[in-house]
Amino acid sequence: MERLAIVLLDSSNxxxxxxxxxxxxxxxxxxxxxxxxAHGEFLMLGCYALLALTEAGLxxxxxxxxxxxxxxxxxxxxxxxxxxxxxxxxxxxxxxxxGLSLFLRQGMVLLYGPGSHAxxxxxxxxxxxxxxxxxxYRLIVMAISIVTIIATFYVFFRTRFGLAARxxxxxxxxxxxxxxxxxxxxxxxxxxxxxxxxLAGAAMAPLISIDPNAGLGWxxxxxxxxxxxxxxxxxxxxxxxxxxxxxxxxxxxxxxPVWAQLVVFTAAILVIRLFPNGLVSRAxxxx
Amino acid sequence: xxxxxxxxxxxxxxxxxxxxxxxDGISLAIAPGEAVALLGRNGVGKTTLLKTIMGLIRPSAGAxxxxxxxxxxxxxxxxxxxxxxxxxxGREVFPDLTVEENLFLGDLTAKNADAVYAHFxxxxxxxxxxxxxxxxxQQQQLAIGRTLMAKPRLLLLDEPSEGIQPSIVAEIGQILxxxxxxxxxxxxxxxxxxxxxxxxxxxxxxxxHGHVVGEEPTAALKADPRRVDPYLAL
Numbered sequence: 313m314e315r316l317a318i319v320l321l322d323s324s325n326x327x328x329x330x331x332x333x334x335x336x337x338x339x340x341x342x343x344x345x346x347x348x349x350a351h352g353e354f355l356m357l358g359c360y361a362l363l364a365l366t367e368a369g370l371x372x373x374x375x376x377x378x379x380x381x382x383x384x385x386x387x388x389x390x391x392x393x394x395x396x397x398x399x400x401x402x403x404x405x406x407x408x409x410x411g412l413s414l415f416l417r418q419g420m421v422l423l424y425g426p427g428s429h430a431x432x433x434x435x436x437x438x439x440x441x442x443x444x445x446x447x448x449y450r451l452i453v454m455a456i457s458i459v460t461i462i463a464t465f466y467v468f469f470r471t472r473f474g475l476a477a478r479x480x481x482x483x484x485x486x487x488x489x490x491x492x493x494x495x496x497x498x499x500x501x502x503x504x505x506x507x508x509x510x511l512a513g514a515a516m517a518p519l520i521s522i523d524p525n526a527g528l529g530w531x532x533x534x535x536x537x538x539x540x541x542x543x544x545x546x547x548x549x550x551x552x553x554x555x556x557x558x559x560x561x562x563x564x565x566x567x568x569p570v571w572a573q574l575v576v577f578t579a580a581i582l583v584i585r586l587f588p589n590g591l592v593s594r595a596x597x598x599x
Numbered sequence: 600x601x602x603x604x605x606x607x608x609x610x611x612x613x614x615x616x617x618x619x620x621x622x623d624g625i626s627l628a629i630a631p632g633e634a635v636a637l638l639g640r641n642g643v644g645k646t647t648l649l650k651t652i653m654g655l656i657r658p659s660a661g662a663x664x665x666x667x668x669x670x671x672x673x674x675x676x677x678x679x680x681x682x683x684x685x686x687x688x689g690r691e692v693f694p695d696l697t698v699e700e701n702l703f704l705g706d707l708t709a710k711n712a713d714a715v716y717a718h719f720x721x722x723x724x725x726x727x728x729x730x731x732x733x734x735x736x737q738q739q740q741l742a743i744g745r746t747l748m749a750k751p752r753l754l755l756l757d758e759p760s761e762g763i764q765p766s767i768v769a770e771i772g773q774i775l776x777x778x779x780x781x782x783x784x785x786x787x788x789x790x791x792x793x794x795x796x797x798x799x800x801x802x803x804x805x806x807x808h809g810h811v812v813g814e815e816p817t818a819a820l821k822a823d824p825r826r827v828d829p830y831l832a833l
Binding site for chain 2: 472473475476478479482483485486487488489490491492493494495
């Protein structure tokens with residue numbers, strides 16, 4: 313019983329962080345039609361940003377608050393120098409962002425070496441849940457994810473900025489004809505999406521080993537989440553991440569990570585076969 | 600350079616899709632507040648002209664001036680903000696957004712859409728419904744209303760009567776005539792429906808092979824509709 317509770321909590325943790333990663337990826341794809349192969353590297357940059365800030369002597373939680381903004385800034389630079397030159401050419405975005413991911417990984421090898429680093433889990437203790445101690449920090453990570461996801465939805469569905477963003481997702485050309493500055497939205501979107509990955513990375517940094525390949529493991533689940541959940545919505549990736557993350561972490565906990573991969577892929581193929589438009593499908597209306 | 604008292608001036612515009620040229624050195628001038636109809640057979644470049652004015656197609660030669668400023672090679676959003684509103688063929692309402700959200704996209708800073716609802720009461724009743732659920736005529740009203748939110752000085756209207764039942768066309772024409780008279784907004788209307796063109800516009804330009812090939816006051820066309828025949832005959 314205790315074991316089940318712990319497994320469920322760990323699983324929720326994995327799901328919520330995967331939601332952050334998938335949400336950033338989906339927003340960038342939805343608004344900009346850019347398939348961002350470097351998204352995992354922005355998560356990895358989040359880990360290193362937290363590492364650098366804590367090594368510089370900043371308190372952990374201040375570093376955690378600043379790291380996403382540093383990653384968002386790097387995203388802004390990448391958008392200006394590279395991404396914006398590939399717009400409207402979907403395949404080129406894959407190639408360009410794949411190149412960016414290699415550049416960022418090798419850059420970190422040069423700066424911090426190929427080995428792994430660790431950040432100490434902040435001393436926030438543990439609480440007794442169902443008779444077993446559970447680390448409070450993991451609960452904090454979950455809370456940060458939930459608050460960020462709610463805030464993202466608030467911005468998208470309750471503000472005029474979000475309205476403009478949804479219009480660009482639905483019909484970019486018409487939105488620009490109505491005076492919406494798509495260039496500015498692109499910049500903000502890419503920075504925001506990168507920042508979400510950076511936040512996920514920084515929050516997970518004390519729980520994983522920080523190395524230049526830290527982002528790789530997130531890419532396949534994040535893409536699967538979007539495919540399973542459905543393109544063109546921002547709630548789709550959340551449903552997808554819930555499914556992919558839960559199946560993955562639960563199967564891994566009760567059997568082994570190898571079985572988990574197998575089960576996740578099989579389940580994803582079944583879902584995509586049965587619901588080609590994703591779980592949260594949106595009827596495509598072409599103009 | 601630009602004249603016609605700083606309305607819209609187009610000089611020697613060449614534009615097309617890919618390698619094909621559709622507009623072949625077209626020139627025209629429209630005074631502020633003037634309502635002009637573009638008439639001509641299908642495929643002569645009327646829609647291409649509106650898209651090029653709006654910045655959706657990059658001209659390969661020529662220039663477009665609006666309010667004394669050169670606007671070709673600007674992004675569509677900059678052209679929209681300069682005061683040109685565009686209602687495309689097929690309307691392009693956002694089907695998943697509500698009527699009111701569609702309207703606010705015309706002006707993201709607007710507090711309410713009451714001015715547009717006053718012109719189009721049918722939209723006010725459906726403000727919470729998704730745009731995609733409206734009838735064709737209501738969608739056309741929504742597309743026009745959305746553009747009017749930004750209070751454009753020049754409205755580009757591409758075939759507003761297409762696929763809409765005649766009684767609604769007449770109603771939209773009447774509402775538009777009222778708005779043009781009240782606001783002093785200029786209008787370029789691409790239309791197959793001669794009745795709508797003569798009702799709204801004072802001047803008609805005939806387009807063929809990417810040029811303006813003729814011009815008539817719409818009053819003359821109304822008196823003798825056969826005057827359009829030489830331009831529209833195959």
